[in-house]
Every structure is written in structure tokens, then in C-alpha cells.
Amino acid sequence: MNNTIVVAGATGNLGGRIVRELLKKGATVRVLVRPSSNREAVAKLESQGATVCTMHEWNVAELTEACRGAACVVSVLSGLHDVIVDAQKILLDAAVAAGVPRFIPSDFSLDFIPLPAGRNRNLDLRREFHTYLDKAPIAATTIFNGAFAELLTGDMPLVLTNIKRILYWGNADQRMDFTTMDNVATFTASAALDPTTPRYLHIAGDQVSARQMVTVAGDVTGQKFSLLRPGGLGLLSILIKIAHTVAPGGDDLYPAWQGMQYMRDMLDGRAEMKTLDNNRYPGIIWTTARDVLAAK
Structure with a gap:
């Protein structure tokens, strides 16, 4: 071969x-x-x-x-x-x-x-x-x-260890692929x-929802985590448009709004x-x- x-x-x-x-x-x-x-x-x-x-x-x-x-x-x-x-x-x-x-x-x-x-x-x-x-x-x-999955401890604002929150938009039970x-x-x-x-x-490697991440983060750190929902996916889409207008970052591979687009699509459910x-x-x-x- x-x-x-x-x-x-x-x-x-x-x-x-x-x-x-x-x-x-x-x-x-x-x-x-x-x-x-x-x-x-x-x-x-x-x-x-x-x-x-x-x-x-x-x-x-x-x-x-x-x-x-x-x-x-x-x-x-x-x-x-x-x-x-x-x-x-x-x-x-x-x-x-x-x-x-x-x-x-x-x-x-x-x-x-x-x-x-x-x-x-x-x-x-x-x-x-x-x-x-x-x-x-x-x-x-x-x-x-x-x-x-490395983003869980890096640039993805999902596990907010400093305030003991799991940030999500939309449905807390929507599974995400890592x-x-x-x-x-x-x-x-x-x-x-x-x-x-x-x-x-x-x-x-894992398919986990924001609600499940509360338990995971709590078990790993020994501290109590809770959910943080700023709003639904519609609001996130509006914020993406605002971020794109304020800081276009056209030549940047990962401007802030690109990460926001990715998070929205992970929480959308269709992907x-x-x-x-x-x-x-x-x-x-x-x-x-x-x-x-x-x-x-």
C-alpha cells in the first residue's frame, strides 16, 4: 500500500x-x-x-x-x-x-x-x-x-473561572462538540x-452542554459554578454586527466577532x-x- x-x-x-x-x-x-x-x-x-x-x-x-x-x-x-x-x-x-x-x-x-x-x-x-x-x-x-477543546481553557469565553460561571447564549441544554x-x-x-x-x-472528543459544564467545572475545581445567560442567539447576532462595525478586523484571522460567530453557530443546534x-x-x-x- x-x-x-x-x-x-x-x-x-x-x-x-x-x-x-x-x-x-x-x-x-x-x-x-x-x-x-x-x-x-x-x-x-x-x-x-x-x-x-x-x-x-x-x-x-x-x-x-x-x-x-x-x-x-x-x-x-x-x-x-x-x-x-x-x-x-x-x-x-x-x-x-x-x-x-x-x-x-x-x-x-x-x-x-x-x-x-x-x-x-x-x-x-x-x-x-x-x-x-x-x-x-x-x-x-x-x-x-x-x-x-483547548479553547475551553483558552480564548473561548465559556468557562469563566474567575467568577465561577458558565457563559452561554440561548439554550443551556444545547450540546457543543469539542x-x-x-x-x-x-x-x-x-x-x-x-x-x-x-x-x-x-x-x-466530547459533546457537552453549558448545563453539563457547570457540573464538570465544579467537580474539577471543587468550587460551585452556575450558569450565566446574557440573552438569546438573536441578541448575540446583534452584538456580532455591532462588534464587526466597531472593530472590523478584516485582515485578522480571529477578530472578536469571529469567535462570537463560532460560539453562536455551536449553540445554534443545526451544527x-x-x-x-x-x-x-x-x-x-x-x-x-x-x-x-x-x-x-
Whole structure:
């Protein structure tokens, strides 16, 4: 079986983890980097056993040679339209030109398929790329993982430890999907080496509501938490529009309003993953929200 995998975006946080997991599984890994890529990250990838391919122009001709003979191209590119749409199109065209049979796009998000377009900028970019991807003569597999669980102790204003509150909008019993980057990386590496993957795969290390998070946070910290509901999703949508007007942040990948859009879509209900593919690759130990909070 061909186990050569090409990874674009390998110097990023998730990309580096995917390369690590691929190498652990015995894959031959080529990573696509630019001359401006972080030198320390590139050196680490090379020391781990990956073959570094420096792309000077990022055009179809150059990328085709780097992709030739691969079983799958995994994109973990991160950015706005110039990256998620424009650069990924070039990468996809190169994969097709090189005869690569499979492509995993840089989605790694909540399932935006049931959501209407025009309400989440970063998800809309992925949706736009999908219209191009789905017409390409290559088998594609999108991996939906909800939000990265690391956000529970990071930038997501959900667990407010300083005031012992769980912040939510709308329905306190609406479940949200969370998966750690390590779990995403392990699953993605397995999917990249699996020639039978379907168009979409859904995974979640945990599915937990705001009400359940009250219990989880209380158990982990030994302190009493309670719910904090500023309002419904309609009010949140209004606040998103205000934030976008006051601080557009058009060139920022994650301005404040983008995080607010993501939280609204997680609490909307339509993006909740009803069935999971967690058991597709046995042996993965899924990290729960409780595990993440306890490890802080």
C-alpha cells in the first residue's frame, strides 16, 4: 500500500501534530513549506523524519512535482481567502495534476453544511472552497471536529473561572462538540492512510452542554459554578454586527466577532453532530472536556 502523504501547513500547531502521528504510523511524509516558514518548526519536522519540500513560487507546476507519487494530500493551511480559497485551489489543482487519488481539505471545524451561508466568515471560506473541490476529479474527505477543546481553557469565553460561571447564549441544554488537537491529529493521520474514507467524517472528543459544564467545572475545581445567560442567539447576532462595525478586523484571522460567530453557530443546534465516526479507527483514547479542565 502506498503510504506517502503530503502535508501542507505542517509548521502550524495542528499540522505539526498530524505529521508526528503520520510518522508514528510508519508513513512517508513530505511537508510543503515556504522560504518564509518558521525555521525552527521546519528543522523539527526534518529531525522527526519528514522530507521537507520548499515551495518558492506556490504554483501548480512546482507543487505537482512535490505531490507526485503521493497517496493523499492533507491541507492544514490556515488563513483567510488568499489561503483557504486561493492557495488551496492551487494545491488541489497540483494534486490532481500529479495523479494523487485523495485530498483532505483544511476544514477541521464544526459541521457547517447544515448552516446557512453568510453568517460565519471563516466557515464561509471553507464553503466556497468546497464548491471548487467537489467539482475536482479527486476523492475528498472533510473532517469535522467541532471546536478545538483547548479553547475551553483558552480564548473561548465559556468557562469563566474567575467568577465561577458558565457563559452561554440561548439554550443551556444545547450540546457543543469539542475535540483536542491531538485527537484530531491522530484521527486525521489514520484517515490519510485509509483509501476508503467517505466525503465527510465527524468526530468529537466530547459533546457537552453549558448545563453539563457547570457540573464538570465544579467537580474539577471543587468550587460551585452556575450558569450565566446574557440573552438569546438573536441578541448575540446583534452584538456580532455591532462588534464587526466597531472593530472590523478584516485582515485578522480571529477578530472578536469571529469567535462570537463560532460560539453562536455551536449553540445554534443545526451544527451539532448527530452521529460520530469516533470508532472508525480503534485505539484512539478520546479526551473529554473534564480531562481538558483537569489538566489546566
